[in-house]
Amino acid sequence: MQIQSNFSLRHFNTFGLESVASFFAEVSSVEELTEILVDPVWRQSSKFILGGGSNVLFTQNVDALVIHPAIKGIDKINEDEHSIRLKVGAGESWHDFVMHCVEHNYGGVENLSLIPGTVGAAPMQNIGAYGVEIKDVVESVEAVSISEGRKRIFSNAECEFGYRESIFKKALKNQYVVTGVTFVLNKKPVINIGYGDVQKTLAEMNVSEPTIKDVSQAVIAIRRSKLPDPAQIGNAGSFFKNPEIPLEQYNSLKNAFPDMPGYPVSETMIKVPAGWLIEQAGWKGYRQGAIGVHEKQALVLVNYGGGNGNDIRELASTIQGSVEVKYGIRLTPEVNFV
Structure with a gap:
C-alpha cells in the first residue's frame, strides 16, 4: 500500500473538479484499511473517505489523508430455491454489480441500473430510482470504525435507511468506512415497472412480458436519454x-x-x-x-x-x-x- 502526497482528485470525482489531497491511499482489503487506521503515524490525522466520487462537490483542497476503498469481490454466501445472498466488496462498481445480477437473473436491483458510484457508497446514500431503493435488498453492511479500526456489521434496521439517507450520513457520519455489503436477491424476480417512463420505454421496445434484463435495458435507455455521461460532461x-x-x-x-x-x-x-x-x-x-x-x-x-x-x-x-x-x-x- 502506497501513500502519496499532494495527490490530484480530479479523476476521482464525477464533476471532474480539481482538488488536491494532502495524502492519498488506495486500500484493497479490510486488512490494509485497518493497518492504516491504527498506524501511529496516521491515527491522529484527519481522514476523508472517497469512493467513486459520484456524490461529492469539491470546493477546496482536502487537507487530510484521503482513503479510497478498492475492496473487490462478489461472493455467494448461500442460496435456496427462492433467493441468494451475495457479499460484495465496497470497491466494486455499482453498475457492474447490477449487470452481474441481471446476467444471473438475480432480481431486485435492475431498476438501479447505470447509477454511478461504488457498492460501498450505495447504502450510505440509500440510492434509489424507478420505485426501488437499495434498502429493499440490503441484509447488512460491513464497516470499519475510523477511530479504532474495528469491524462492525450493521443490520438493515441498524442502517436507519431513509430517503437518500442512512445512519452513515447522520449519527455516524465520518465515523465508519464501508467495506462490504450483503444483499438478498430474488431468484424468482418480481418485475417492478410502476413508473410510467419504464412502461413507456418497454412498450417502445415492443416488450409485453418483461424480464429483469428488459427492465434494466429500459432504465439504461431512460437514463442515457435524460442524464449526461460524466465522462463527457x-x-x-x-x-x-x-x-x-x-x-x-x-x-x-x-x-x-x-x-x-x-x-x-x-x-x-x-x-x-x-x-x-x-x-x-x-x-x-x-x-x-x-x-x-x-x-x-x-x-x-x-x-x-x-x-x-x-x-x-x-x-x-x-x-x-x-x-x-x-x-x-x-x-x-x-x-x-x-
Whole structure:
C-alpha cells in the first residue's frame, strides 16, 4: 500500500473538479484499511473517505489523508430455491454489480441500473430510482470504525435507511468506512415497472412480458436519454432531493400551479419532483461560463470543463432561493459539499 502526497482528485470525482489531497491511499482489503487506521503515524490525522466520487462537490483542497476503498469481490454466501445472498466488496462498481445480477437473473436491483458510484457508497446514500431503493435488498453492511479500526456489521434496521439517507450520513457520519455489503436477491424476480417512463420505454421496445434484463435495458435507455455521461460532461447526477411536503401545502400549491405533479408517500405527505420545480423556475439549460444546469434535465448541475466547485455551490444556492421564493419549498442537496 502506497501513500502519496499532494495527490490530484480530479479523476476521482464525477464533476471532474480539481482538488488536491494532502495524502492519498488506495486500500484493497479490510486488512490494509485497518493497518492504516491504527498506524501511529496516521491515527491522529484527519481522514476523508472517497469512493467513486459520484456524490461529492469539491470546493477546496482536502487537507487530510484521503482513503479510497478498492475492496473487490462478489461472493455467494448461500442460496435456496427462492433467493441468494451475495457479499460484495465496497470497491466494486455499482453498475457492474447490477449487470452481474441481471446476467444471473438475480432480481431486485435492475431498476438501479447505470447509477454511478461504488457498492460501498450505495447504502450510505440509500440510492434509489424507478420505485426501488437499495434498502429493499440490503441484509447488512460491513464497516470499519475510523477511530479504532474495528469491524462492525450493521443490520438493515441498524442502517436507519431513509430517503437518500442512512445512519452513515447522520449519527455516524465520518465515523465508519464501508467495506462490504450483503444483499438478498430474488431468484424468482418480481418485475417492478410502476413508473410510467419504464412502461413507456418497454412498450417502445415492443416488450409485453418483461424480464429483469428488459427492465434494466429500459432504465439504461431512460437514463442515457435524460442524464449526461460524466465522462463527457462533469456532473453528479441528481443534485437535489425530491422534496416531500405536507398534503395541505401541496393542495394549496396545486390550486396556484395546476400542472404541479405530486406523488403520495404517505397519507399526509406528497413528493414533488425537484426537477420540475427547477425547470418551472426557469433554470433548465442555464449556463454561466464553464458551469450550468443541464439542457435535458434541470435536476443535474454540470461542469462543462474547467469549472469551479464554489461556482457550482453558489449556483445551487441561487436555485434554492429561486424555487423557495416561487413555491415556498426549500430544496435539499443530495450531493455532499467538501
